[in-house]
Amino acid sequence: MASATDTPPGVVLPPPITERGGVGWAYANLFSNWYNTVLTFIYAALLGVALWFGLSWIVLEADWKVIATLGGRLIIGQYNTEFACPGQNCFWRPQASLLLVSVLLGMAWAVSGDKAAKRIAIGVAAITVAFAFLPYSMDQMGLDVRLLLAANVPAVAAGWVLARRTPLGTVRWIVMLGVLFFLVILVLIGGVPGVPGLQPVSTIYWGGLMLNLLLAVTGITLSLPIGIALALGRRSSLPLVKLLCVVFIEVMRGMPLITLLFMSQVLVPLAFPQDFSTNSLFRAGIILTLFSSAYMAENIRGGLQALHPGQVEAARALGLAGWQTTVLISLPQAIRNVIPAIVGQFISLFKDTLLVYIIGMLDVVEFSRAFIQGNAEYLASARELFLFLALVFWIFTYTMSYVSRRVEVHLRVGQR
Amino acid sequence: MAASESTIDTSDMIVCRDVHKWYGNFHALRGVTTTVRKREVVVVVGPSGSGKSTFIRTINRLEEHQRGDIIVDGIELSNDVRNIDAIRRDVGMVFQSFNLFPHLTAMDNITLAPMKVRKLPARQAEEIAEQLLERVGIAEQAGKYPGQLSGGQQQRVAIARALAMQPKIMLFDEPTSALDPEMIKEVLDVMRELAESGMTMVVVSHEIGFTREVADRVLMFDHGQIIEESATEEFFDNPKEDRTKLFLSQILA
Ligand SMILES: Nc1ncnc2c1ncn2[C@@H]1O[C@H](COP(=O)(O)OP(=O)(O)O)[C@@H](O)[C@H]1O
Ligand SMILES: [Mg+2]
Numbered sequence: 036m037a038s039a040t041d042t043p044p045g046v047v048l049p050p051p052i053t054e055r056g057g058v059g060w061a062y063a064n065l066f067s068n069w070y071n072t073v074l075t076f077i078y079a080a081l082l083g084v085a086l087w088f089g090l091s092w093i094v095l096e097a098d099w100k101v102i103a104t105l106g107g108r109l110i111i112g113q114y115n116t117e118f119a120c121p122g123q124n125c126f127w128r129p130q131a132s133l134l135l136v137s138v139l140l141g142m143a144w145a146v147s148g149d150k151a152a153k154r155i156a157i158g159v160a161a162i163t164v165a166f167a168f169l170p171y172s173m174d175q176m177g178l179d180v181r182l183l184l185a186a187n188v189p190a191v192a193a194g195w196v197l198a199r200r201t202p203l204g205t206v207r208w209i210v211m212l213g214v215l216f217f218l219v220i221l222v223l224i225g226g227v228p229g230v231p232g233l234q235p236v237s238t239i240y241w242g243g244l245m246l247n248l249l250l251a252v253t254g255i256t257l258s259l260p261i262g263i264a265l266a267l268g269r270r271s272s273l274p275l276v277k278l279l280c281v282v283f284i285e286v287m288r289g290m291p292l293i294t295l296l297f298m299s300q301v302l303v304p305l306a307f308p309q310d311f312s313t314n315s316l317f318r319a320g321i322i323l324t325l326f327s328s329a330y331m332a333e334n335i336r337g338g339l340q341a342l343h344p345g346q347v348e349a350a351r352a353l354g355l356a357g358w359q360t361t362v363l364i365s366l367p368q369a370i371r372n373v374i375p376a377i378v379g380q381f382i383s384l385f386k387d388t389l390l391v392y393i394i395g396m397l398d399v400v401e402f403s404r405a406f407i408q409g410n411a412e413y414l415a416s417a418r419e420l421f422l423f424l425a426l427v428f429w430i431f432t433y434t435m436s437y438v439s440r441r442v443e444v445h446l447r448v449g450q451r
Numbered sequence: 452m453a454a455s456e457s458t459i460d461t462s463d464m465i466v467c468r469d470v471h472k473w474y475g476n477f478h479a480l481r482g483v484t485t486t487v488r489k490r491e492v493v494v495v496v497g498p499s500g501s502g503k504s505t506f507i508r509t510i511n512r513l514e515e516h517q518r519g520d521i522i523v524d525g526i527e528l529s530n531d532v533r534n535i536d537a538i539r540r541d542v543g544m545v546f547q548s549f550n551l552f553p554h555l556t557a558m559d560n561i562t563l564a565p566m567k568v569r570k571l572p573a574r575q576a577e578e579i580a581e582q583l584l585e586r587v588g589i590a591e592q593a594g595k596y597p598g599q600l601s602g603g604q605q606q607r608v609a610i611a612r613a614l615a616m617q618p619k620i621m622l623f624d625e626p627t628s629a630l631d632p633e634m635i636k637e638v639l640d641v642m643r644e645l646a647e648s649g650m651t652m653v654v655v656s657h658e659i660g661f662t663r664e665v666a667d668r669v670l671m672f673d674h675g676q677i678i679e680e681s682a683t684e685e686f687f688d689n690p691k692e693d694r695t696k697l698f699l700s701q702i703l704a
Binding site: 343353 | 511513536539540542543544546548550551552553554563564567568609612613616
């Protein structure tokens with residue numbers, strides 16, 4: 036800081052070098068003193084070595100054939116095998132499901148006004164259309180498969196037009212359509228007895244990334260409302276409600292997910308009819324959802340706890356009823372404040388879906404492991420395959436945290 | 452004072468008889484008796500912790516009293532939820548820390564209660580809100596969020612929010628003590644205009660100029676009791692209690 040006598044009034048001084056451009060940045064952050072300079076060089080050397088070996092392995096040594104061999108099976112597992120879908124080609128059913136998702140993405144793009152929705156919609160369209168026309172696809176995939184992949188582009192466009200040109204272009208409608216489409220997807224993939232072309236496919240054959248995504252979407256959409264209910268229950272003034280919620284939350288959080296999945300064989304039949312209880316997919320969905328709800332409840336309770344008590348007082352002083360205060364004032368603020376924690380829970384739920392191998396389901400990771408173990412010629416390719424899977428998971432989780440950051444940016448307008 | 456006994460004049464908006472309030476073991480209000488008449492402006496003063504906030508918060512039942520009677524606009528405050536809701540509709544409150552809803556725009560802050568409690572259609576609630584924003588002098592800020600407004604603007608939105616319920620009584624708990632000096636005046640101007648319009652007001656405030664000009668009566672609190680209560684001029688020019696004299700000398704200094 037210059038004192039008043041140094042700087043005559045009205046004089047604007049240029050900023051110091053540390054505030055200017057790339058050179059200033061490097062000076063301030065990398066070379067500001069001798070040990071920072073030494074550290075910078077050490078890190079640069081380590082990074083260089085890692086990149087050198089990493090890249091040369093990826094380009095020269097790695098054999099990515101295993102991924103091409105597995106191809107669509109990574110996405111649907113055994114779904115389209117002869118056992119699952121005898122005498123028919125069922126590949127179009129997951130593909131049609133993806134088209135519905137693309138329609139929703141197109142609608143979200145049209146409505147949200149944020150670049151995140153646009154990027155994701157365009158990203159999905161671009162990736163699918165790229166796969167439809169890759170040289171590899173040309174000789175591996177049938178024309179029908181490639182056309183259905185490429186159809187994601189018009190699907191996104193259709194969603195966009197639908198949202199712009201019809202009254203469906205509101206958040207409320209997109210949410211309702213989302214729920215509707217989700218049910219349609221379950222029917223599409225599960226099939227309907229007696230309908231030609233939609234013959235039932237037992238859930239034991241649902242697998243691959245599709246299984247991870249179905250479980251994650253179910254868990255995410257259900258665990259948020261259940262978590263909110265549990266959080267409110269835990270703060271309830273009714274002792275019995277409070278006790279039940281506390282016990283549920285603490286039991287769920289106190290047990291490892293793997294144990295719960297094991298025990299689901301015993302636990303789920305207690306509350307659900309026999310037909311459902313023996314269905315692994317149903318059990319996995321229930322356990323993942325409840326497990327995640329318990330954490331969600333604590334996140335939301337944290338958000339409620341952090342609210343200024345004046346908010347509730349002001350609402351009550353205006354004559355709002357208790358439940359109106361909760362729904363209109365407390366919850367919206369509490370949820371906004373804990374979005375990072377909520378999305379963190381979504382991400383961890385998504386990653387936890389691969390634990391369903393515990394109850395014998397072939398999610399994408401378990402399917403890959405089984406494939407490698409059963410095909411000796413690919414044993415050496417495990418590294419490539421799992422590296423690829425790690426990248427796929429990362430893309431999904433990173434997209435989630437990207438969306439959450441964009442949502443926060445928008446909501447922050449009202450917070451400052 | 453007027454009617455502390457059995458007769459309740461219809462022009463008595465707030466009647467408190469021997470009101471006691473405990474926080475756990477702590478005796479916060481120790482027998483408060485007073486009456487506020489229609490169109491009256493009463494200012495409450497007293498040292499910090501003397502029970503001023505507790506007193507005005509019992510009037511709309513943000514705090515429950517344990518002994519004595521409080522009758523607001525003819526309705527006795529009891530555990531009957533319907534009575535409490537009815538009273539809260541008729542009593543507006545303005546807080547020291549504004550307590551605007553940060554996730555709603557100024558407009559939505561104001562229209563929320565009329566729409567959800569009085570069930571007014573959105574259009575009508577918005578018209579009322581626009582008029583009120585005009586009245587408190589910030590019509591152009593309707594679309595902003597509280598975090599984008601200055602303290603003085605926020606407090607004026609809070610006043611408009613309370614007025615939107617068309618209350619018969621307004622309670623103010625130190626409405627200007629969280630404000631920078633240059634913003635105090637804009638809030639006091641709004642309150643002055645409100646008083647002139649005939650609103651019944653109970654104001655906790657140490658703004659002497661405002662009090663002298665607007666208040667009909669001043670209540671002096673100490674240790675949970677009203678130790679002195681008199682017409683404004685009398686209170687400032689001729690205080691009776693030593694505690695009041697000491698207090699006045701401190702805040703006038
Ligand atoms: N929620 C509460 N729990 C316990 N004590 C309280 C609570 N609110 C206020 N008090 C106590 O009651 C007394 C009166 O408080 P208050 O009415 O806020 O005083 P004032 O507004 O005159 O400064 C203080 O001693 C304060 O510590
Ligand atoms: Mg106070």
